[in-house]
Amino acid sequence: MTDRRPNPDELLAQIRSEEEQARRAKFKIFFGASAGVGKTYAMLIEAHERRRAGVDVVVGLVETHGRAETAALLEGLEVIPRRAIEYRGTTLHEFDLDAALARRPGLLLLDELAHTNAPDSRHRKRWQDVEELLGAGIGICTTLNVQHVESLYDVIAEITGVRQRETVPDSILERADEIELVDLPPDDLLQRLTEGRVYLPAQAERAAEHFFRKGNLIALRELALRQVATRVDAQMERYRRTEGIGGRWPVGGRLIVGIGDPAAAPRLIRAARRLAEGLKAEWVAVHVERPVGPAVGAGRDHLVDVLDFAAELGADTALLSGPRVSDELIAYAQSRNASRIVVGKPTRPRWREALSGSLVNALVRHSEGIDVMVISADAEDAGVRRTPRAAAAPPRWQDYGRAVLIIVACSAVAALMRDHFERANLIMVYLVGVMWAAVSVGRGPAALASVLSVLAFDFFFVPPHYTFAVSDTQYLLTFAVMLLAAMLIGTLASRLQAQVQSARIDEHRSHALSRLSAELVALQDRDRILAAALRHLQDVFESAAVVLLPGLGGRLEVAAGDPLLLGVDAHERGVAQWAFDAGQSAGLGTPTLPGSRFLHLPLRGAGSVLGVIAILPSDIRRLMVTDSFRLLEAFANHAALALERAKLADQAEAARVQSETERLRSALLSSVSHDLRTPLAVITGVASTILEDEGTLTPGDRREMLRTVADEAARLNRLVANLLSMTRLESGALEVKRSWHSMEEIIGAALHRIEPLLSERPVTVETALDLPLVAVDDVLIEQVVFNLVENAVKHAPSDTLIEIRARANDPMLEVTVADRGPGLPPGEEAQVFEKFYRGEGSHRSGGVGLGLAICKGIVEAHGGRIRAMNRPGGGAILWFALPLGTGAPAVEPEDSEDPPGVARNG
Amino acid sequence: MDETIPEPLVLVIEDEPQMLRFLRPALRGHGFRIVEATTGQDGIVQAASHAPEVVLLDLGLPDMDGLEVTRRLREWSQVPILIISARGREDDKVAALDAGADDYVTKPFGVRELLARLRVALRRSARIGAGEGSRLVIGNLDLDLEKRRVSVSGTPVHLTPIEYRLLTELARNVGKVMTHSHLLRQVWGPGHAQESHYLRVYMTQLRRKLEANPARPRLLLTEPGVGYRLSDQ
Numbered sequence A: 001m002t003d004r005r006p007n008p009d010e011l012l013a014q015i016r017s018e019e020e021q022a023r024r025a026k027f028k029i030f031f032g033a034s035a036g037v038g039k040t041y042a043m044l045i046e047a048h049e050r051r052r053a054g055v056d057v058v059v060g061l062v063e064t065h066g067r068a069e070t071a072a073l074l075e076g077l078e079v080i081p082r083r084a085i086e087y088r089g090t091t092l093h094e095f096d097l098d099a100a101l102a103r104r105p106g107l108l109l110l111d112e113l114a115h116t117n118a119p120d121s122r123h124r125k126r127w128q129d130v131e132e133l134l135g136a137g138i139g140i141c142t143t144l145n146v147q148h149v150e151s152l153y154d155v156i157a158e159i160t161g162v163r164q165r166e167t168v169p170d171s172i173l174e175r176a177d178e179i180e181l182v183d184l185p186p187d188d189l190l191q192r193l194t195e196g197r198v199y200l201p202a203q204a205e206r207a208a209e210h211f212f213r214k215g216n217l218i219a220l221r222e223l224a225l226r227q228v229a230t231r232v233d234a235q236m237e238r239y240r241r242t243e244g245i246g247g248r249w250p251v252g253g254r255l256i257v258g259i260g261d262p263a264a265a266p267r268l269i270r271a272a273r274r275l276a277e278g279l280k281a282e283w284v285a286v287h288v289e290r291p292v293g294p295a296v297g298a299g300r301d302h303l304v305d306v307l308d309f310a311a312e313l314g315a316d317t318a319l320l321s322g323p324r325v326s327d328e329l330i331a332y333a334q335s336r337n338a339s340r341i342v343v344g345k346p347t348r349p350r351w352r353e354a355l356s357g358s359l360v361n362a363l364v365r366h367s368e369g370i371d372v373m374v375i376s377a378d379a380e381d382a383g384v385r386r387t388p389r390a391a392a393a394p395p396r397w398q399d400y401g402r403a404v405l406i407i408v409a410c411s412a413v414a415a416l417m418r419d420h421f422e423r424a425n426l427i428m429v430y431l432v433g434v435m436w437a438a439v440s441v442g443r444g445p446a447a448l449a450s451v452l453s454v455l456a457f458d459f460f461f462v463p464p465h466y467t468f469a470v471s472d473t474q475y476l477l478t479f480a481v482m483l484l485a486a487m488l489i490g491t492l493a494s495r496l497q498a499q500v501q502s503a504r505i506d507e508h509r510s511h512a513l514s515r516l517s518a519e520l521v522a523l524q525d526r527d528r529i530l531a532a533a534l535r536h537l538q539d540v541f542e543s544a545a546v547v548l549l550p551g552l553g554g555r556l557e558v559a560a561g562d563p564l565l566l567g568v569d570a571h572e573r574g575v576a577q578w579a580f581d582a583g584q585s586a587g588l589g590t591p592t593l594p595g596s597r598f599l600h601l602p603l604r605g606a607g608s609v610l611g612v613i614a615i616l617p618s619d620i621r622r623l624m625v626t627d628s629f630r631l632l633e634a635f636a637n638h639a640a641l642a643l644e645r646a647k648l649a650d651q652a653e654a655a656r657v658q659s660e661t662e663r664l665r666s667a668l669l670s671s672v673s674h675d676l677r678t679p680l681a682v683i684t685g686v687a688s689t690i691l692e693d694e695g696t697l698t699p700g701d702r703r704e705m706l707r708t709v710a711d712e713a714a715r716l717n718r719l720v721a722n723l724l725s726m727t728r729l730e731s732g733a734l735e736v737k738r739s740w741h742s743m744e745e746i747i748g749a750a751l752h753r754i755e756p757l758l759s760e761r762p763v764t765v766e767t768a769l770d771l772p773l774v775a776v777d778d779v780l781i782e783q784v785v786f787n788l789v790e791n792a793v794k795h796a797p798s799d800t801l802i803e804i805r806a807r808a809n810d811p812m813l814e815v816t817v818a819d820r821g822p823g824l825p826p827g828e829e830a831q832v833f834e835k836f837y838r839g840e841g842s843h844r845s846g847g848v849g850l851g852l853a854i855c856k857g858i859v860e861a862h863g864g865r866i867r868a869m870n871r872p873g874g875g876a877i878l879w880f881a882l883p884l885g886t887g888a889p890a891v892e893p894e895d896s897e898d899p900p901g902v903a904r905n906g
Numbered sequence B: 001m002d003e004t005i006p007e008p009l010v011l012v013i014e015d016e017p018q019m020l021r022f023l024r025p026a027l028r029g030h031g032f033r034i035v036e037a038t039t040g041q042d043g044i045v046q047a048a049s050h051a052p053e054v055v056l057l058d059l060g061l062p063d064m065d066g067l068e069v070t071r072r073l074r075e076w077s078q079v080p081i082l083i084i085s086a087r088g089r090e091d092d093k094v095a096a097l098d099a100g101a102d103d104y105v106t107k108p109f110g111v112r113e114l115l116a117r118l119r120v121a122l123r124r125s126a127r128i129g130a131g132e133g134s135r136l137v138i139g140n141l142d143l144d145l146e147k148r149r150v151s152v153s154g155t156p157v158h159l160t161p162i163e164y165r166l167l168t169e170l171a172r173n174v175g176k177v178m179t180h181s182h183l184l185r186q187v188w189g190p191g192h193a194q195e196s197h198y199l200r201v202y203m204t205q206l207r208r209k210l211e212a213n214p215a216r217p218r219l220l221l222t223e224p225g226v227g228y229r230l231s232d233q
Helices: A008-023 A039-052 A068-074 A097-103 A126-135 A150-160 A170-175 A186-194 A202-211 A214-243 A262-279 A298-312 A325-335 A350-356 A359-366 A397-417 A423-441 A443-461 A474-522 A526-541 A570-582 A620-624 A626-691 A699-730 A743-758 A778-795 A851-861 B017-029 B040-050 B066-074 B090-099 B111-129 B161-172 B180-188 B196-210
Strands: A027-032 A057-061 A083-087 A090-094 A107-110 A139-145 A178-182 A254-259 A282-289 A316-321 A340-344 A371-375 A544-550 A556-560 A599-604 A609-616 A739-741 A763-767 A774-776 A802-809 A812-818 A865-870 A876-883 B009-013 B033-037 B054-058 B081-085 B103-106 B135-138 B141-144 B149-152 B177-179 B220-223 B227-230
Touching (some): A039 A178, A057 A097, A126 A139, A126 A170, A150 A262, A262 A298, A262 A371, A325 A359, A474 A526, A474 A626, A526 A556, A556 A570, A570 A599, A626 A699, A739 A743, A739 A778, A743 A763, A778 A802, A778 A876, A851 A876, B017 B033, B017 B111, B040 B054, B054 B111, B081 B111, B161 B180, B180 B227
Parallel strands (some): A254 A340, B009 B033
Antiparallel strands (some): A083 A090, A739 A774, B177 B227
16 A cells, blocks of 8 residues: 555655754753642753753753752752842842843753743743744753643643633643653652642642642643653654554544634634644634624624634634625635534524524535534633733714614604605605614614614604504504514614625725735835835824834844834834844734834845834724734735845845946956056166167167157056046045136146147147136146047047137036047947047057046036047047036226336337 | 356255165266255254255155155255155145245156256245346246336236236246245235135236237146246246
8 A cells, every 4th residue: 555655745844843853952841740749850950961961051040949959959050140120019030031042051941831921021921932042042941830731721720620820832832842741649749748848829828728639639640641641642653654654644634613702712722722633633713704893892802812822722813704604614614625613502592593593503504525513612701811902992872872863863754754654654764764873883773773763653653642552553563573674674784884894994905905015016215115115004004103124233223214203212122123033023912022012023025034114003903903913914024025125136236336346347457457567568678678788779779768768657657647546536535626717727737737748749729718717626627638638649640630629608618629530439439438448549559548537537526527529520529518616706807007117018 | 067166965855765776866967966864854954964055855754744844944944945755636735835845846757857946946046045136037028027027029018916916926936836825825915815716817817918828828837736837948
């Protein structure tokens, strides 16, 4: 038979879980039936052994309860000091999670896994601390009593009569690598108790008397043993599966538990979990919402708690909506390929079932191949496991008031009609009123309106008038039919209204999400992405928010939204930082630091957490409804993806710039090495020739050679100067020192400096007599003119004319340098200003292709423009324009008096 | 060589041996005697003990900044100081000139340029020693300070009072770069040291009156970012 071979998916899951395990720190639980069996003692013994084996063992928190033998075992172990917390006037000493994370030991001892932390702590429960520590790679040894196991809650409560408030989800037990049972027979335990060797908190002493009865202890011991045995069984099962050992195979499959009344749900969920575990099946806790009134009631809050609770016990959860619970459950079960549906025993009175149909009946009738299991689930006392959340909305008395008003109005209308219509028609007026009430104010008020309408009809319109007495018994039937019709209309209308509203909300939300993603797709820029996300958040959830992104050193900083919203609140920032570091949501409405004002959602990208979005909800109850919360997470995910995309685009751009820089650098190196070496080669060659001359060189040769040396040295000097200028320009060190200058004078200075290069070449300068002063940096602009003329000298034959013109063309001052050289290759007019661009033939004339790039840099630094173009008739024109500048200072004309003694015209 | 006039003595304050290897034969070959100092401190001592006719000073000295050496020398000596430096920035030139240096040559330079500057400096100090000359002839320009008469190629030129003051200030320091702020103070008064546009306007006017081609001046030369100089050739 081939079906003995393990399923590949299972194998893969197994491999993954092993890898995860190897990566993960070891987690060991010392498990006992009750207090006093010696768990802490056993843990400390183990700690010493591990320490001797070279493990870095640190005590996070161990309760010795004043027992000398336990305290003695603490000696020689490093202990993390506890954190003091002021709470309602007393000082609590709590485990210091941050200190432990900072210390990063190999193994941390942490007593009492079920402990509830002081209100100010990061996590509500110690087991959450443990999860974080394990996540950080720190090994944990801890202790736990069987009565704190979540799935055993009901059983324990039944056995002992004590309801445990401190419970630990079963998932954390399953996470343990090792569970060591610390066992002590009940007689020995009782012996210890009478000797006073079992610690009991003072306030629990009376309860303890009841708790530590032999019967209880035996039962608890059995539970503890069974728990560990089940686990061993599961391990064995797993082992057999990996090793391909035949035998009992898990039935597997999936189980759907339908949750109705939240009050009865915890018991149902626990029962379902035990069932699922027994069947080795996955399980999904599902609630079907029916479109009810528009207001979100307190029931919905509880529902969220209940689904959270199921998730803690290891269930998947789903929130469905539809008019018929049974249809939705069956459809969902079919879609998930589930083999069983579990529901609670009906708690509603029979007459209501008779009226609206029984869920169980409907399920059984339509379930086809799916088994339906009905579990007894009585409502348990409320508040056992309920996080304090916002109080329920107060009853809306004004809605009922409006229903009354509507009936009063109907009565008035009916009174006007009385004389013209039959009584039966007046009923229609009331029915319309009831429908109106149902649509506008909901089902409850509509029911009130139904009753009132019958009463009002009787009082005003049925003889005898103005009394509730009825003369004709026929009317009793009329009333009954009218009431029924009104009730039915009211119910249907309000349900319809609610459906419309729920559809509208759904539509609104799905639109919101698609709008957001459509908008985000189009955006590339980080700030705009964040702004769009915040705007949509405000639109859909009516909640203000800020986005925090890591700044320098990984600390979160407000990157979008009003920084004042978050303020300097160190607590909120701390929560945000935690959400960022842990990659989990935290704050308001989550199990981690629920006391915060904000809900902090991590922005999870594909590889890492990019930041945190801190949301200040306008109405926490609206936000905490499961699907709202998921939508919110979907929002955050969309924003995170867009953000990541923007980040990647930035990185790609940076890489492109980097490679461009590299390209330029290598161009520079080859260009510079060529241009530096050529003159150096000439200089070296000439110098060595003259040095080693034995009288063969004529004085003429010698002079000629030395002139070459001087020319090459001058060229080298220009090259170095250009490189320095370019470096200054590119490093941003270039400082434009503007003052008012005459362009004519600048051109003159440049020509004077370039004269040695010009030799006999003709140059003309044409400037208008009234050329205004221009606000420029004369040193830099002189360099521009110099480089442009030098460029002309390089390219144009030595006997051709170079023409320089300057003219004002308000608001610019234009300068052109025109030559009669070969001109520019067509299409390359703009490229000549690029760095290291070399036109044909410029190798010969020796330039690194920096001169014009420097011109461009300088002109643009002045806010000007520079162009190159071909000249009609041959040659190139290099043109640049500079802003004239505003507010040229006036120079008041001088008195045209002659200086004393100066002769006028001889 | 005239036996009665000793060759002019140059104090070279320069710490780079390569530069000295170039300067020594170049200067001796052109009729100068030289004294060398390789630190600023030593330079000041040598200046005091040898009373050179001109000082060649490098700005980058190992012990102190060349500007500081210039200031110290100026406390007691009017010897012409010619700065030789690789610092080519205009601000450095202005600072050196304002500290009292006479001229500024940027490395690298040819021996011809160096000798020209040295001769200008020597002529200036000789003129100061002999009392201010009353007449200056440079190319076509003829300036008679005593008669307050200016002519170009023999044709008298009419100058406004400010143009005249500007020209005479440059003429009194012929060959030397005068910084903008110095000219503004001297011609317009201490309150106008920042109003360099005055200088541009009057310089343009002066060039139109004195230069054959004002766009390519031969007499009134511009040192961008530093100042103006009246050429002495």
